[in-house]
Amino acid sequence: MMMPRISGALQLASRAWRMTRDVLFPRGCAGCDAPDAVLCEQCAGRFDQCRHRALESAGNGADSETPVSVWSAAAYQSVARHAILAWKDHDDVELDAVFGSIMHTLGRRSPLVPLCAGRTVMVVPAPSSPSSMRRRGRWHTLPLAEAVAVGLRERGIDAVAAPMLVSTASGGRSVQQISSAQRAQRIGGHIAVARGMICQGNAVILVDDIITTGSTLRQCVRACRQSGAQVLGALTLADAVVEDSVL
Numbered sequence: 001m002m003m004p005r006i007s008g009a010l011q012l013a014s015r016a017w018r019m020t021r022d023v024l025f026p027r028g029c030a031g032c033d034a035p036d037a038v039l040c041e042q043c044a045g046r047f048d049q050c051r052h053r054a055l056e057s058a059g060n061g062a063d064s065e066t067p068v069s070v071w072s073a074a075a076y077q078s079v080a081r082h083a084i085l086a087w088k089d090h091d092d093v094e095l096d097a098v099f100g101s102i103m104h105t106l107g108r109r110s111p112l113v114p115l116c117a118g119r120t121v122m123v124v125p126a127p128s129s130p131s132s133m134r135r136r137g138r139w140h141t142l143p144l145a146e147a148v149a150v151g152l153r154e155r156g157i158d159a160v161a162a163p164m165l166v167s168t169a170s171g172g173r174s175v176q177q178i179s180s181a182q183r184a185q186r187i188g189g190h191i192a193v194a195r196g197m198i199c200q201g202n203a204v205i206l207v208d209d210i211i212t213t214g215s216t217l218r219q220c221v222r223a224c225r226q227s228g229a230q231v232l233g234a235l236t237l238a239d240a241v242v243e244d245s246v247l
Helices: 003-024 041-047 078-089 095-109 112-116 130-136 142-154 180-187 215-226
Strands: 051-055 068-075 120-125 158-161 165-167 191-193 203-211 230-239
Touching (some): 041 068, 041 078, 051 215, 051 230, 068 078, 068 095, 068 215, 078 203, 078 230, 095 112, 095 230, 112 203, 112 230, 120 142, 142 158, 142 203, 142 230, 165 215, 191 215
Parallel strands (some): 068 230, 120 158, 120 203
Antiparallel strands (some): 051 068, 165 191
């Protein structure tokens, strides 16, 4: 019964520290360090794309269906990469609102909107490993999923953010893994639908921060499909593959 109080105290302490830090050391843009900006207009402009990537399935069974389309707002390089790492690995939570707005726009702009018409859509954030969740103290992709759901509701779609996937994966930060084989081995079989979640017949849009090899999203697709959900597609802030189609 004491855990909520401890958690609340830690959140207040963290907020107080950030306020003190910002007074003593005024922040700069997370992308280029320009003064007095969370993400300056020029750096934010790097996230105005709608990059398409077909995520091929791996293996046999429920996950061997039609490839899933992934739409991303930026290429994972330069200032976009710097800003994302500042947000997810260096506690720059002020970027929650900025990146949420970017994902809100991406979701409305993507070809996923017509696929959602007349359906109830679960916008599902990709889970991090328990160790990453403890390190960050938050589910960092959840605000992105909530922003996408808001954008879809503004288009008349019955959409809700649904943090229904859990991960039991262990190991280091996925973007630092040496190869796709290592990433697949670390993540493989460790993402599942949380106990008690009902997915049969529901439509799902997956949301993640970065797509590199696609190992995380493949596991998310597999878990959703095995639970009876239909995955309409996925949205990410950035794609690590530079050569790709852009709308």
